[in-house]
Amino acid sequence: MNPKTSRTSSDSTYKYLWNRLIGFFPSFKTNFLRNISNLYNVTFRIRSRKRRKCLPLPLPSCSLDSSLIMTETSRVHDVLEDILEHVFTNLHNIQKNLQFWQSRAERSDVRKVYFMLFERGPLAFIDGTIQLLLDSATQGSSVQHMCQSAFVYIHERIAVLSNLRYSLATFLAQVYMEVDRYQEELVKDPEKLLPSLLVTINSLFSMLEASIGNQHALRLSDSSVDGSYSVPLLFEKLPEVNQEGSQWTDCEVRDAINLVYKNLHKLDSYLAVLVSKHQKPRKLTMHWIRYTCGAVGLSVCSIWLLRHSRLMGSSDIDNWISEAKDSTVCFFNDHVEQPLLAIRDELFETFRKRHKGMMDLEEVQLTSNSLHRMLLAFSEQTKGQKLPQNASDQEMLEIVMASEKELTHPIQNLVSGELARALLIQVQKLKLDIETAMLELEQILRANEINFAILAALPAFFLSLLLLMVVRRWFQRDKRAEGRGRIARLQRRLLIVEVEKRIMQYQNYVNQGLEKDAECMFGLILYSLDRLYNAVKGHAKATGEWQCLRQDLIDLGRPSLQTTYKLTVTSRMERVYDCLLPAKRP
Numbered sequence: 097m098n099p100k101t102s103r104t105s106s107d108s109t110y111k112y113l114w115n116r117l118i119g120f121f122p123s124f125k126t127n128f129l130r131n132i133s134n135l136y137n138v139t140f141r142i143r144s145r146k147r148r149k150c151l152p153l154p155l156p157s158c159s160l161d162s163s164l165i166m167t168e169t170s171r172v173h174d175v176l177e178d179i180l181e182h183v184f185t186n187l188h189n190i191q192k193n194l195q196f197w198q199s200r201a202e203r204s205d206v207r208k209v210y211f212m213l214f215e216r217g218p219l220a221f222i223d224g225t226i227q228l229l230l231d232s233a234t235q236g237s238s239v240q241h242m243c244q245s246a247f248v249y250i251h252e253r254i255a256v257l258s259n260l261r262y263s264l265a266t267f268l269a270q271v272y273m274e275v276d277r278y279q280e281e282l283v284k285d286p287e288k289l290l291p292s293l294l295v296t297i298n299s300l301f302s303m304l305e306a307s308i309g310n311q312h313a314l315r316l317s318d319s320s321v322d323g324s325y326s327v328p329l330l331f332e333k334l335p336e337v338n339q340e341g342s343q344w345t346d347c348e349v350r351d352a353i354n355l356v357y358k359n360l361h362k363l364d365s366y367l368a369v370l371v372s373k374h375q376k377p378r379k380l381t382m383h384w385i386r387y388t389c390g391a392v393g394l395s396v397c398s399i400w401l402l403r404h405s406r407l408m409g410s411s412d413i414d415n416w417i418s419e420a421k422d423s424t425v426c427f428f429n430d431h432v433e434q435p436l437l438a439i440r441d442e443l444f445e446t447f448r449k450r451h452k453g454m455m456d457l458e459e460v461q462l463t464s465n466s467l468h469r470m471l472l473a474f475s476e477q478t479k480g481q482k483l484p485q486n487a488s489d490q491e492m493l494e495i496v497m498a499s500e501k502e503l504t505h506p507i508q509n510l511v512s513g514e515l516a517r518a519l520l521i522q523v524q525k526l527k528l529d530i531e532t533a534m535l536e537l538e539q540i541l542r543a544n545e546i547n548f549a550i551l552a553a554l555p556a557f558f559l560s561l562l563l564l565m566v567v568r569r570w571f572q573r574d575k576r577a578e579g580r581g582r583i584a585r586l587q588r589r590l591l592i593v594e595v596e597k598r599i600m601q602y603q604n605y606v607n608q609g610l611e612k613d614a615e616c617m618f619g620l621i622l623y624s625l626d627r628l629y630n631a632v633k634g635h636a637k638a639t640g641e642w643q644c645l646r647q648d649l650i651d652l653g654r655p656s657l658q659t660t661y662k663l664t665v666t667s668r669m670e671r672v673y674d675c676l677l678p679a680k681r682p
Contacts, residue, residue, distance in 0.1 A: 149633070150184050151626040152646075153177065154276045154654050155283055171349075172286040172293060175356055176275060179297070180626075182360045183268045186367050187261065187623045194257040196376035201250050208246035209239060215382045253374040256311075260367065263307040265619025266612065270300050272622055273615075273655050291344045294352040298334045301359050305331045308366075329366045331359045427556070435553035460531045467524045474521060493525070577631035582679035584631075589676060591628040595652060596666045598624060603659040618655060625653050635675035645673055 153176055200211060213224045224242070231238035274296055275282065281289045308329050332355045344352075380387060404412035471492035577587040598621045605614035629649050636642035648665050651657060669676055 149630065150177070150181050151622060151629050151653060152650055153180075153279075153282070154272065154650060155279050170286040171353060172282060172290050175294075175297075175353055176271070179271055179356070179360065180268070182364060183264055183271075184623060184626045186364065186371075187264050187268070187619075188627070189371055190257050190261050190264065190367070191623070193371060193375045194254065194261060197250050197253045197257065201254060205239075205243045205246075208250070209242045212242060212246045212249065214385060216377055217381045217384055218388075256374050257371070259311045260308070260370070261620075262616050263304060263311070265616045265623065266307065267300060267304045267619070268622055269615040269619035269655075270303070271297070272618075272653065274300075276655055290349060291352075294349070294356065295334065297356060298352075301331045301356075302333065304363075305329055329362065331362060431553055431556040435550065435556075438552075460528070460535055463524070463528045463531055467521070467528055470521050470524060474518070493521075577627065578634065580635070585675075585677070585679040588628065588631050589670065589678065591624060591631060592666055592670055592676060595621060595624045595628065596663065599652075599659060599662050599666070622653055625649055632673070632675050636673065639674045641673055641675075645669070645675075 153173065200208065203211070213221055213228075216224075228238045228242060231241045274293070278289055278293065334352060334355060401413065402408060404410045406414070472487065475487070475492045577584055577591060598617055602614055602617040602621060605611075605617055629646075632645060633642065636645045648669055652662050652665055671677075
């Protein structure tokens with residue numbers, strides 16, 4: 097049952113009960129009861145507004161924020177938005193199945209035969225195999241006959257769904273054009289416009305009934321079409337007295353609104369049955385072979401596990417679990433706990449090790465100072481003059497090395513010369529070089545301790561990174577065009593391309609004078625805009641560009657705007673808005 101129909105019926109019942117209740121208290125002031133009633137009405141109205149957001153009505157740009165214009169929701173806007181919502185939902189269901197069958201029609205003959213045999217369920221597999229064997233035994237061209245059957249099977253569904261899409265898109269375009277025609281009155285005085293608008297909607301439903309009825313008659317006349325809906329679509333119609341009256345009572349308006357929702361409910365029911373008979377196979381049906389093999393494999397694994405479990409008196413599973421637990425604990429200790437502890441010790445003991453390094457550096461500095469003093473004393477005694485304190489060690493070492501001439505008389509110079517002092521200075525220099533090299537080597541080893549710990553933790557790090565990537569991919573999967581990944585951006589840009597192509601096709605039909613085809617194409621433009629509207633809404637709000645993008649989408653749906661302006665808008669949308677820009681290449 098339609099929620100709007102039940103809402104209106106319950107609302108009238110509620111008012112009747114309240115009037116009867118107030119009638120029992122004639123002397124009681126009913127202000128309190130009326131306040132409760134008004135509060136209930138407001139709460140119920142707010143709750144009933146929670147509907148699927150679709151492409152907004154083509155109202156003037158100054159009235160897009162309805163909260164600034166109207167203090168309460170008008171019944172006109174409720175009816176129109178609900179009509180658009182129902183039509184958009186049905187169009188999406190039809191378009192989704194139509195795209196599936198069109199993709200199957202573009203496949204090769206071999207893929208079509210494979211679909212007829214293996215992607216329609218086990219019963220179709222059995223029937224198709226039997227038919228294939230019978231045809232091969234009688235006619236000798238079983239594969240060709242199966243290709244023809246697949247062609248007829250697929251194109252029948254494409255024809256039915258295409259006709260339904262044509263009728264619904266035309267109806268959608270007609271409703272939208274009527275709203276665009278009376279957009280000023282819808283803002284200024286929507287309740288005054290309601291009767292004439294309901295009459296127009298009633299006539300549009302009659303035209304939709306005639307369009308779908310013609311297709312229904314064609315399906316019944318074609319005996320090759322299997323599973324077509326045998327009950328024709330018949331909408332409720334307004335009484336003739338209501339269509340001619342200028343002033344309607346509130347009861348007549350309410351009955352007319354209920355009539356609209358009854359027709360919407362009939363349309364939903366009819367399309368649900370008809371589309372279900374021509375819809376694409378379910379995922380479980382298409383991949384039944386994989387699921388069957390998976391179920392068989394799971395059964396075999398279950399039997400194998402049962403044989404090694406305690407139920408059969410075996411302790412193999414317990415031993416495997418224990419070994420896996422020990423291996424996991426060992427891996428955790430060797431590649432997670434110990435490397436992290438080593439890194440922690442290295443980081444938290446930096447100051448202590450730095451202090452120890454400073455002590456080693458002081459020892460080296462003492463050796464260097466001692467060598468400097470020895471060189472200074474030797475050079476002053478050899479030169480016989482006072483040298484500055486900041487004299488370089490290299491210059492003084494050259495003076496020491498110049499005493500090599502004393503090697504010609506080693507015994508004499510060892511007792512009375514400077515040879516012994518020169519040898520001591522060289523030993524001190526060798527000691528300084530060794531201490532300096534050892535200090536540098538120790539610093540290198542200390543600096544690489546954390547690198548060794550990180551190297552030991554690399555297996556656990558890569559395993560954690562892989563697990564994180566899998567979890568992130570799972571939680572951030574692309575939700576078609578509404579997602580945040582590269583594929584979602586590509587699909588949003590393809591929606592703009594689809595809108596642009598349909599705008600040009602619409603203009604082409606208008607130029608050729610094909611009015612019905614132009615109306616259908618305009619309805620498909622609105623459907624593409626509705627999909628784009630819902631796809632970019634969340635992203636545009638996050639980037640702060642929703643107000644401008646929303647206005648551009650509404651402008652693209654206005655039938656009164658020129659095609660050149662609309663194409664300019666689509667080109668700007670592809671270049672300006674962040675949620676519609678191309679995805680950055682990795």
